[in-house]
Amino acid sequence: MYTFSNKLKTFSFILMVLGAVGVGIGFMSSHKSFEDVEHLLAEEAHHGGHGEEAAHAAPAHNAHADASHDNHGKGHGEEAHHGDGHKKHVEHVMHQIHNRPWAALYVAAFFFMMIALGTLAFYAVQIASQAGWSPVLFRVMEGITSYLLPGAVIVVIIALASHFLGHDSLFVWMNPELTDEASVHYDKLVAGKSGWLNITGFTIRAIVFIGGWVAYRHFARKFSIAQDTADDNSNYKKSFRIAAGFLVFFIYTESMMSWDWIMSVDPHWFSTLFGWYVFASMFVSGITAIALITLYLKSRGYLEFVNENHLHDVAKFMFAISIFWTYLWFSQFMLIWYSNIPEEVTYFVSRFNDYKLPFLGMVVLNFVFPILMLMSADYKRIPWFVVMTGLVVLLGHYIDVFNMIMPATVGDRWFIGIPEIGSILLFAGLFIFVVFTSLTKAPLLVKRYPFKKESEDFHY
Numbered sequence: 001m002y003t004f005s006n007k008l009k010t011f012s013f014i015l016m017v018l019g020a021v022g023v024g025i026g027f028m029s030s031h032k033s034f035e036d037v038e039h040l041l042a043e044e045a046h047h048g049g050h051g052e053e054a055a056h057a058a059p060a061h062n063a064h065a066d067a068s069h070d071n072h073g074k075g076h077g078e079e080a081h082h083g084d085g086h087k088k089h090v091e092h093v094m095h096q097i098h099n100r101p102w103a104a105l106y107v108a109a110f111f112f113m114m115i116a117l118g119t120l121a122f123y124a125v126q127i128a129s130q131a132g133w134s135p136v137l138f139r140v141m142e143g144i145t146s147y148l149l150p151g152a153v154i155v156v157i158i159a160l161a162s163h164f165l166g167h168d169s170l171f172v173w174m175n176p177e178l179t180d181e182a183s184v185h186y187d188k189l190v191a192g193k194s195g196w197l198n199i200t201g202f203t204i205r206a207i208v209f210i211g212g213w214v215a216y217r218h219f220a221r222k223f224s225i226a227q228d229t230a231d232d233n234s235n236y237k238k239s240f241r242i243a244a245g246f247l248v249f250f251i252y253t254e255s256m257m258s259w260d261w262i263m264s265v266d267p268h269w270f271s272t273l274f275g276w277y278v279f280a281s282m283f284v285s286g287i288t289a290i291a292l293i294t295l296y297l298k299s300r301g302y303l304e305f306v307n308e309n310h311l312h313d314v315a316k317f318m319f320a321i322s323i324f325w326t327y328l329w330f331s332q333f334m335l336i337w338y339s340n341i342p343e344e345v346t347y348f349v350s351r352f353n354d355y356k357l358p359f360l361g362m363v364v365l366n367f368v369f370p371i372l373m374l375m376s377a378d379y380k381r382i383p384w385f386v387v388m389t390g391l392v393v394l395l396g397h398y399i400d401v402f403n404m405i406m407p408a409t410v411g412d413r414w415f416i417g418i419p420e421i422g423s424i425l426l427f428a429g430l431f432i433f434v435v436f437t438s439l440t441k442a443p444l445l446v447k448r449y450p451f452k453k454e455s456e457d458f459h460y
Contacts, residue, residue: 002302002439008432015429022422026101029418037094096413102162102169103409108423109158110261111285111401112431113151114278115394118286119144120217121250121279122317127220127243133313135455136305139444140294142221144286146438147431149214154427155261156206163199170409173197173267190267197264205260209253216246228447236450254279262401265408269347271336277328278404284321284366285397288390290314293435295383302444305456308381313458315380318393322370329363351403354412358399365396398424 032040123141126134163174172190177183179191190197219242227235255275263274271277291314297303336344351359373389374380406414446452 001442002297002436002444004436004440005300008436012429012432012436015425015432017429019422019424019426019429022418023101023105023426024422026104026419026422030098030101032094032097034090034094037097038090041090041093092411093413096409096411098167099169099409100413101419102158102166103405104419104423106155106158106162106170107398107401107405107420108427109151109155110405111398111424112147112427113155114282114401115285115289115431116145116148116151117213117254118279118282118284119290120148120213120286121247121254121283122286122290123220124216124243124246124250127239128247130240130451132451132454133310133458135446135449135451136303136310136458137290137294137314138224138446138449139439139442140290140297140303142217142224142442143435143439144289144293145217145221147434148217149210150430150434151427152206152210152213156203156210159261160199160203170405171264171267172408173264174199187267193267197267202260205256209257212246212249212253216242216249220246224446224449225442227449228443230448233448233450254282262404265405266347268343271332271344271347273328273332277325277332280321280325280328281397281400284318284325285394287314287317287321288393291318291386292390292394295387297439297444298383305445307458309459310455311383311386312377312380315374315386315389318386318390319370319374319380322366322374322393326363326367329366350407350411355403355407355414359403362396362399362403365392366400369393369396 119141123138123145125131126138126141159170162168162170168175172178173193175185177185178187179194180186181191195201220239223235223239223242227233227239258275258278259270262278263270291311294303294306294314295311298306333348337348339345369392370389373385373392379385402416402420449455
């Protein structure tokens, strides 16, 4: 049985406390008045737009961002028609600065939740495909998926709180004025999607998604532990059947979740490939977390039955899904860029103008780096090499989520500073605490699983 060391437990609490302080500082420092922002913009203009506290870029200039991304209800093109341009611009920048701590918190919350969800999908695939190499890693996967319930609930709470407490800081469509024809902020496109994009529907779907995922995780874990002491394979057979059913449910709900929880921050934009794209990101992040936690446990003297061949196979999945992610990233980007349809291409224009470094940098982190590091079969067997590559892959996919959320919420006022780092520390601490607490609840090796012997003797 695994024992959660006091050092690691203390470390997780320190991360949570430091993270909570960082998040608090982020919220307090973002509350700038109209005069503060006016002064900030004047300073930027004077210094050529290089003040770190602010904009981390030049004043907002993207017409689409100014119109459809103002998260306080400005409809497409409204700003051009109402009131003084200077006042509108200052208000727009003020709203973006106010949105930043909400967006930073949401990005980190979603990132750690998707690691757990990606791991759950991988676990179900292993059971449904009757894989013979992976049963020695099942308890690590079950430990990681224990974060799914708190992680997913936190994501939904932040999304709803951003409407009720944060004045629609994340999801502009939550503002009722956008669907009210009598309002000056009426947005025809958002109103047209209001049958799907409404708070009631959003909440009900979230309950269905989380309920289904967590129910599968609960029964899979229950059957897994029951199989340890069973006289026959009936629990394994039940686990096999529900894994196959869950994967069908997952493919549908994961796509809808990606529309609701990520794509709808840009309610004017859509991509038919988006569900697959988010899936690839969460799948590779989950597999990478399995590799890192397995190697950590092995370094502490646990998992003696895991050998370099198991590590090789996990690293092979990291390599393969990184290439799959790149294929989807390029397919989505190239088709939209080449067709150059204004309402589609604005998504990438804002990212190219204001997020060039993270946007292009994540392609290096998520594709170039893994393909160079993990191309060789020998390197996939070296623990420190896999750890180094895994940390880079996780950083790359955090930046991927960052690129999906930030341009629609904070525009060019982005910066990786206290709110972002604090949010990562907060959820990293919570993730470590929940996952390693779960690992103490059952033996780290499945006992009577039909493919246990095959997995222990696995060689490549």
